[in-house]
Amino acid sequence: MPEKLSLGDSNLLWAYALIDGLASRGVTQAVISPGSRSTPLVIACDHHPAIQIRVQVDERCAAFFALGLAKQSQQPVILIATSGSAPAHWFPAVIEANHSTIPLILLTADRPPELHGWGANQTTDQQRLFGSHLRAFYDPGPAENETLPRDQLHKLGREIATQAMQPHPGPIQVNMPFREPLLPSSNICLPESATAQRNTAAPATPDATLIEAIIRQIAGKPGIILCGASDLGATFAQAVGRLAESLDCPILADPLSNMRNGGHDKRRVIAHYDAFLEPAAEAIRPHWVLRFGALPVSKALLQYLEKTQAPQLICDPYQQWPSLPPHGKLSIATDPILLCEAIIAKQPTPAPKAWCAAFGRLEQRAATIMTPETVEDHPFEGEIVDTLLDCLPDRSLLFSGNSMPIRQLDSWSGVRDKQIQIAANRGVSGIDGTISTFLGMAQGDYSVAVALMGDLTFYHDLNGLLAAAGEDLVIVLINNNGGGIFGYLPQSSLNSYEHYWNTATDLNFQHAATLYGLGYKQVTQQSTFRATLEQSIASGGPQLIEVMIDRDYSIERHRHYRAAVAQQLTK
Structure with a gap:
């Protein structure tokens, strides 16, 4: 028999099941904008001991604020808005989250099915609102009074928290329709929150055959390591520094790679390439390019890659780029740190001795003139x-x-x-x-x-x-x-x-x-x-x-x- 609950109580228990499922997998932050239809979700977050709420009045600002929280913590952040046009203001931030692999959990409150299709106030089609920019979309429907559906929604919350992180981090939308009344009774008892377990993604081990193919491409030949925008941290900076030493090649480091600053080995880091690549392109033609992270900011560097036509080996651990760029040769679906270590372990023949030194001289000249x-x-x-x-x-x-x-x-x-x-x-x-x-x-x-x-x-x-x-x-x-x-x-x-x-x-x-x-x-x-x-x-x-x-x-x-x-x- 269904539990005897008021609709307001049922709405809150339904919302709490989802929020607790998310929290049980390490989600701790929520950003909300004010609204009526989202009330059960807001109260659920407010009553959950693990969730820290920040209120942002403007939905577009709220979405980018949540993006910043998730970018910094590298953990999913909940975003909540009421129904109608409100969640549409998230769209620019959702696009950014998609392309920057930032995990956001988009909880869009909605009117129930019976209010759709005939002009009810503040009601529009919110199904898959963000199109191809989502990793997944779910709509569990209006609140149900039975324990089993709530348990299933709790399980869905756990799965969503994991799915937002792996195998390809990014935004997930959960559309949550609620019937009125939206406020619970004053004496409702919420279930005990589940024990939290933070998501940890297991890094993909490099394929041995692929490593051999990479070694054949780069060993003994002049090449460059290109580090574009990424959030790979100090451990990666150390690993790629060791790789550059092993190959005796320069690291062309975009400012957003965070390779230019820090305590790691920066002897082979080149930061002023934007100034000298165009006039020096003919003298420093690489035979290969090993790229980590996104494409660089520098137009001069992009034109250099196009002009020299060196084959590019691209470390793409999430396989987020379905197509290779011009002159792309390999897409490498593995953890960047493990890739560096696997190449170093093979002890490849370094580049010709004068290769890296040539970049060093150009870097020094450009820095002196700066x-x-x-x-x-x-x-x-x-x-x-x-x-x-x-x-x-x-x-x-x-x-x-x-x-x-x-x-x-x-x-x-x-x-x-x-x-x-x-x-x-x-x-x-x-x-x-x-x-x-x-x-x-x-x-x-x-x-x-x-x-x-x-x-x-x-x-x-x-x-x-x-x-x-x-x-x-x-x-x-x-x-x-x-x-x-x-x-x-x-x-x-x-x-x-x-x-x-x-x-x-x-x-x-x-x-x-x-x-x-x-x-x-x-x-x-x-x-x-x-x-x-x-x-x-x-x-x-x-x-x-x-x-x-x-x-x-x-x-x-x-x-x-x-x-x-x-x-x-x-x-």
Whole structure:
């Protein structure tokens, strides 16, 4: 016989079964936005001892905040919204989570089946709302009064928590329709929560036959290890450093690989390739490329790979890229650390002795030219990046916006021994949600959390600043009055460039700082940036530093540097 429960009690027990199932596999964080239909899910999270809730009013900000939490913890995060258009605001973050392999559990509250199809208020089709960007979709239907269905929903929660992590981490949607009334009775007794067991994915062991094929391709030949954006950690950095030593080859390290900073062996790490690859391409043609992580930021590096046509061996542990890129030869479905160790164990013949040394000389020349004498005291992004990294202590987070800031980090960050985690939303390289993702990541155990972003990126996620209240962090806003990246592209020659591409907002961002309770400082001279940054870090609380950039001066400095490197290489 079914239990005698009110519908409100049944809704809560139904929601609690799912939440407890998720919590039993190590899920501990939930981000919610206010709404009525999601009430049972919110109360279930609120009453669960393992779940920590954060409230974000704007659904789009909530989704990117959850993305940042999951990116930092590398564990699934619950996201809850009410029915109708509310969960549609998650879509940009879901796309990013899909392409960046970030585990999100999307709980979309819904109207029950009988309210669909005839125009009932706040009701729309939420089935598979996020299409191909999901790892899976489930709709367990409205609450049932029997124990067995609740047990099955609890089991589904356990399976979802695991599925969000392996074999291919990413977002999962669970559509949860609820009938009214949505509030439980005051005397309902919730079941005891299950014992939590955190998900741990077993790394895929390298296939012996595949390792032999890799050795045949790379042994004794000049090649490069390319480390793109990844969250593989210090253990990987150590492993790939040992691999580069074994093969005596350079590591071309994207800033988001986090190979440029830290205590690992960086003797073969090349950070200034963006400046010298184009003029030096003919002199340094690799016979192979072993790639870890996503494609790099640098356009010059991508063009170099295309020009040299070296076969690429791509470590793709999740098999997330179904197609090989141009000149791709192998897709290697194995754990990156185990792959490094397996290749080292075979003791392959290293590259010719002069190969890695040639990259080292080019790196040194580019680094020497990088700091020309300053003629004017205008703020310049290259010096902003250098000062920023110089001031940040060990165990800092530096979150970068897309468009120009990540490219500035690529060009100017160099190599340092300090442990600084550099992160960005590079799954689809959008400017949306940058503030919110940064604030989500900043919840981690960092000594200092700083973000670097442009004015359009900042404007695009102003609502995200609501979550900055009470947090110790600094946002460095590079204001070049619009989409400065297009000044480097052919569109800048068009008469309509300012109107359609640069799209300056002419906003006074000090008002935004006041509205959201951030401390504010403006920098108009490069010589004052260091002191302003140090003061902002020491002040505590959320701080905004707006750095005013002369766009023409900045473009000229960049071009002068590239020309100087090219001239140096012809000597």
